Amino acid sequence: MEEKITLAHGNGGRRMHELIEDLRIQFSNKILNELSDAAELSINKNRISFSTDSYVVKPLFFPGGDIGKLAICGTINDVSMKGARPLFISLAFIIEEGFSLTQFKKIVHSIKQEAKEAGVSVVTGDIKVVEKGAADGIFINTAGIGIINYATSIGGRVKPGDLIVINGTIAEHGMAILNAREKLGFKSNIKSDCRSLNLEVQRCLNVSNKISFMRDLTRGGLAGVLNEIAGGSNIGIEIYEKDIPVRPPVKKLCDILGFDPLYVANEGKFICFVDAKDARRIKKAMGKTSQIIGRVLPSHKKEVFLETKLGAKRLLAMLEEDQLPRIC
Amino acid sequence: MCLAVPAKVKSIKRDRAVVDFGGVLKEISLGITSGVKKDDYVLIHAGFAIGKVKEAEARDTLRALEELKKVL
Amino acid sequence: MKASKIKLMEVCGTHTMAIARAGLKDVLPKSVELISGPGCPVCVTSQSDIDRALEIAGEKDVIMTTFGDMMRVPGTKTSFEGIRREGADVRVVYSSLEALNIARNNPSKRTVFMGIGFETTSPAIAETILEARRQKIKNFFVLSCFKLIFPALSSLARSKKIKIDGFICPGHVSVITGSRPYEKIARDFKTPCVITGFDEIDIIQGIRRLIKQIRENRYEAEIAYKRAVSPQGNKKARKILTLVFEVCDARWRGLGLLKGSGLKLRPKFEEFCAQREFKVKLPKPVKVKGCLCGEVLQGIKTPRDCKLFKNKCTPQNPIGPCMVSSEGTCAAYYKYRNRG
Known part of the structure; x- marks a missing residue:
């Protein structure tokens, strides 16, 4: 049977990474080979962070945001993680014939508001309308450009002993979306954590020049992203279950549906790898909800471990398949 | 074999109840459990209350491990 | 003190998962060995049951509903996820009542619910069938693949291939069944049974009670999950279960055909029986070489x-x-x- 693209090719798990690797080989160049969410470019001695992303979230409107807000935050965050200050955004719509104009206006309004709050300008764009059935409502693509400042930038590489700091509670976006999309009928104050992180990132860069790496925790959740970093940077990582912040209702909904919050997507969370000396400082810059959750190991390259509340250490594997609500 | 999570009964209307899992509310069926009253705790499995449950008391895991080692 | 390891079987898959997730095996004394048992409903569902469900889902104007657990289980040729990619209407539900709602909202289609699980789950499905009758919904069908845990436990306790020193018994099944049915197993097979909850501490306490029984040469059914389980269990749930379903023989993956270990709809509810409604031809089963x-x-x-x-x-x-x-x-x- 002919092999087909499945949802697992886009879920942040192993199959997606295999597909990305195939593409990387075809277009191989020094910048792409970094496989980072944003490319770091050098143009006339200016260092630039450049990124693109497409937004296909369902439902379009969800507790805590909508596809428009997400399209701005997501790209701003990708650009920011290079230690850059995002400045310019491109905005392209693919809209299915018959889509509600009122909804479209609502989405545009959130884009406008989020861009304003984050201090970025939408400078170019495109609209395509396709026949009914050729797209599902509306898809958005954005690209973003930011400047990396020499004085405050990410220094060095991830090294053993670096501590990992997170800026807050995990799994909110994924659980909010799931409940809204699957109409599971759970009522709660769980909201998507969707927001722009550029100002928080700037605060971190202002207090330390010993940050070795930053990443936002989107698809694949904390566990997925840590595995990507462990693989990409050829390091071992250990995190501590007791220190990973999860809001109680989010944890509850995960328990009810049999989900592991470590694998659930976020849209407003990032982690900082930082020299142990500066970890407290970064934690402070990240704000009240932040937490030191783990460290880089001198051994066990490419592997991620979780120290459980009982003190046992087990492998934290990459997500294999999307989680589904289960009864067992 | 079966995930079931305790929740508190907030309100009852015939054989349906709204339960609170702790910040997460859901309408569930009381169809297979008798004698459930408002403010009772019930175990929820696949959208049904399968039985009443008492609130778990706070317990110390490490002490339980020590006690286990004692009986060996 | 005996030199040999104490072998305890956690019957329930949710226990297996909780033990693995917490890393419990790492912190338990080395003299205790935990063995996983047959209490994962997905795992013990036979190949032919899965194939039948897949064939039914492939019929025209059918909406197949099931728990998320079943979506990726491979039949002989494909899985629910596979046929959904090819265009079949397969939907994941959290509760069988959602499946009934789907049936009500799609009167021109036949909605089938593939029911898997043990005594925890089957009474809920029985109640859903009663609800379907009350609401006079005629396009709702249940494919019953339910299993009963006690015949499997007896079969394992009787087994000569493995000596189990004690059973960590499934807490949530026992909410329905109560502790009484375990008494016979504990006595007849001289194997202690302790009904255990699912928090780490519950499991540790369950293990402690089993070891205590073994040390004291007692063979009893104990409840270490008293906040949820009583000796008599949930009588109403069992009454509804036996009103709708009757016991039948069932094929378990791994254990083979076990007498009186499954459930089928009683004749007076046969209008809801998917097996009766859909006459499908099953592919020839292929036994996978090397699979243990x-x-x-x-x-x-x-x-x-x-x-x-x-x-x-x-x-x-x-x-x-x-x-x-x-x-x-x-x-x-x-x-x-x-x-x-």
Whole structure:
């Protein structure tokens, strides 16, 4: 049977990474080979962070945001993680014939508001309308450009002993979306954590020049992203279950549906790898909800471990398949 | 074999109840459990209350491990 | 003190998962060995039951509904996820009542619910069928693949292939059944049974009680999960269950045909029976060479004994059901490996 693209090719798990690797080989160049969410470019001695992303979230409107807000935050965050200050955004719509104009206006309004709050300008764009059935409502693509400042930038590489700091509670976006999309009928104050992180990132860069790496925790959740970093940077990582912040209702909904919050997507969370000396400082810059959750190991390259509340250490594997609500 | 999570009964209307899992509310069926009253705790499995449950008391895991080692 | 290891079987897959997730095996005394049993409904569902469900889902104007657990389980040729990609209408539900709602909202289609699970789940489905009758919904059908846990427990306790010193019994099944049915197993097979909850501390306490019984040469059914389980269980749930279903023989993956271990709809509810409504032809079953799921489900082998494990058989490309089910023993071993 002919092999087909499945949802697992886009879920942040192993199959997606295999597909990305195939593409990387075809277009191989020094910048792409970094496989980072944003490319770091050098143009006339200016260092630039450049990124693109497409937004296909369902439902379009969800507790805590909508596809428009997400399209701005997501790209701003990708650009920011290079230690850059995002400045310019491109905005392209693919809209299915018959889509509600009122909804479209609502989405545009959130884009406008989020861009304003984050201090970025939408400078170019495109609209395509396709026949009914050729797209599902509306898809958005954005690209973003930011400047990396020499004085405050990410220094060095991830090294053993670096501590990992997170800026807050995990799994909110994924659980909010799931409940809204699957109409599971759970009522709660769980909201998507969707927001722009550029100002928080700037605060971190202002207090330390010993940050070795930053990443936002989107698809694949904390566990997925840590595995990507462990693989990409050829390091071992250990995190501590007791220190990973999860809001109680989010944890509850995960328990009810049999989900592991470590694998659930976020849209407003990032982690900082930082020299142990500066970890407290970064934690402070990240704000009240932040937490030191783990460290880089001198051994066990490419592997991620979780120290459980009982003190046992087990492998934290990459997500294999999307989680589904289960009864067992 | 079966995930079931305790929740508190907030309100009852015939054989349906709204339960609170702790910040997460859901309408569930009381169809297979008798004698459930408002403010009772019930175990929820696949959208049904399968039985009443008492609130778990706070317990110390490490002490339980020590006690286990004692009986060996 | 005996030198040999104490072998305890956690019957329930949710226990297997909780133990693996917490890393409990690492912190338990080395003299205690935990063996995983047959209590994962996905794992013990026979190939032919899965094939039948897939064939039914492929029929015209059918909406197939099931719990998320079943979506990726491979039948002989494909899985629910596979046929959904090809255009079949397969939907994941959290509750069977959602499946009934789907039936009500789609009167021109036939909605089928594939029912898997043990005594915890089957009364809820029985009640859903009663509700369907009350609401006069005629396009709702249940494919009953339910299993009863006690025949499987007896079969394992009787087994000559493995000596189990005690059963960590499933807390949530016992909410329905109560502790009484375990008394006979404990007595007849001289194997202590302790009904255990699912928090780490519950499991530790359950294990402690089992060891205490073993040390004192007692063979009793004990409840270590008193906040939820009583000796008599949930009588109303059992009454509804026996009103709608009757006991039948059933085929278990790994254990084979067990007498009186399954449930089928009683004749007066046969209008809801998917097997009666849909006459489908099943593909010829192919036995997978080298797959040890059968032995793993009986606790005779561990996943590490299987040549396919981690090699050809991974959660991405599962060959046996113990790898497919997220609470399957192989999946738990794969996902929660210890630090090497």
